[in-house]
Amino acid sequence: GESVGLHLPTLSVQEGDNSIINCAYSNSASDYFIWYKQESGKGPQFIIDIRSNMDKRQGQRVTVLLNKTVKHLSLQIAATQPGDSAVYFCAEKSGGADGLTFGKGTHLIIQP
Amino acid sequence: DAGITQSPRYKITETGRQVTLMCHQTWSHSYMFWYRQDLGHGLRLIYYSAAADITDKGEVPDGYVVSRSKTENFPLTLESATRSQTSVYFCASSPSTGGYTEAFFGQGTRLTVV
Numbered sequence: 001g002e003s004v005g006l007h008l009p010t011l012s013v014q015e016g017d018n019s020i021i022n023c024a025y026s027n028s029a030s031d032y033f034i035w036y037k038q039e040s041g042k043g044p045q046f047i048i049d050i051r052s053n054m055d056k057r058q059g060q061r062v063t064v065l066l067n068k069t070v071k072h073l074s075l076q077i078a079a080t081q082p083g084d085s086a087v088y089f090c091a092e093k094s095g096g097a098d099g100l101t102f103g104k105g106t107h108l109i110i111q112p
Numbered sequence: 113d114a115g116i117t118q119s120p121r122y123k124i125t126e127t128g129r130q131v132t133l134m135c136h137q138t139w140s141h142s143y144m145f146w147y148r149q150d151l152g153h154g155l156r157l158i159y160y161s162a163a164a165d166i167t168d169k170g171e172v173p174d175g176y177v178v179s180r181s182k183t184e185n186f187p188l189t190l191e192s193a194t195r196s197q198t199s200v201y202f203c204a205s206s207p208s209t210g211g212y213t214e215a216f217f218g219q220g221t222r223l224t225v226v
Contacts, residue, residue, distance in 0.1 A: 032212045043202050043217030044155070051212055089154060098162070099145055099170055100215060102154040 012109040019080045021106045023073040023090035030092040034100065035064060035075045038087045047075070047088075077108075085110045115139070118203050118218040125193050125225055133188045133221045135203030143206040144186040145170075145215060146178065148199040155202065161186055193225045 013019045025033075031052035036044035050057045050064045050073075057064050063076040073090050087107050091100040116137040125131045135144065142163050147155040147170075157170030159178040167178050175197060177189045186205075190197055200222050204215040 034214050036217075041220075043204075043219050046214045046216070049212070049214055091155075098143070098168065099157040099160050100155075102147075102156075104154040 009104070010107045010109065012111055013080050014111050015080060015082060017080055019075075019077040019084065019108055021075045021077075021088050021090075021108065023075075023103055025071050025073065025090075025092050027092065027094060027101075028071065029094040030101075032093050033064070033066060033073050034091045035062075035073075036089045036091060036102075037084075038089065038105070040086075044089060080108075080110055082110050082112075084108060116203060116205050116216055116218040118201075118221050121219065121221060123221060123223050125190075125223070127193060127195060127225055129193050131190045131193055131223070133190075133201055133203075133223070135186045135188070135218060137184055137186075137203075137205040137216075139205060139207075139216070140183060141205035141207050141216075142183075143208060143215075144180065145204040145206070146176070146186070146188045147202045147204065148172065148197075149202060149220070150199050158188065158201075190223075193223075195225050197223065198225045199223060 034049040035047040037047050038044045048059045048064050050066050061078045065074045087105040089102050089105045091102045093100050119134045145160040146158040149155045156172050161167045161180040164183050200220045202220045203218045206215040207213050
């Protein structure tokens with residue numbers, strides 16, 4: 001089965017609201033996590049990453065939270081904009097592994 | 113433009129045909145990867161390469177062949193295409209995987225096997 005997965009396949013939010021996209025992982029050896037954004041017809045684009053020695057990391061309008069106790073990862077997008085509409089994937093790897101393991105993705109829809 | 117480019121962007125081929133998808137990166141990244149993306153499965157790793165002349169299987173390697181004679185190129189060949197190989201294929205590169213670095217993806221190749 002999938003090592004990494006997402007709770008909701010589709011998330012609809014109002015423009016200007018904050019979005020929270022969740023991800024669960026099962027491999028306790030995973031120590032590096034990445035969020036990717038994929039727009040229609042394009043390849044995944046890096047948003048933000050976090051290592052397992054951190055609980056939180058912030059970027060521009062985005063925050064990633066990591067809860068190792070329950071093996072949960074979330075991506076928060078502040079003041080969601082129409083350009084945020086995309087599919088968001090979490091990905092993980094353990095230090096000795098090659099390649100990333102991806103979740104199935106969450107489609108973020110922005111309502112005007 | 114510098115970066116990672118895939119060709120062709122779209123390809124239709126017949127069952128049983130051999131088809132090669134091309135990937136080229138200009139960053140001199142050590143690692144390169146091939147993923148396939150299917151509805152309901154996210155992205156799954158087919159093959160990866162740690163350096164020129166070093167390749168290894170990923171999660172779903174059956175039916176695919178790769179080579180890496182030069183650092184910048186990592187072609188993926190479907191030896192005898194099947195309908196189950198209809199998918200969107202993404203090539204990616206990374207400076208390393210032993211460290212904590214993200215992978216950079218190309219635009220993808222949409223392959224349809226009829």
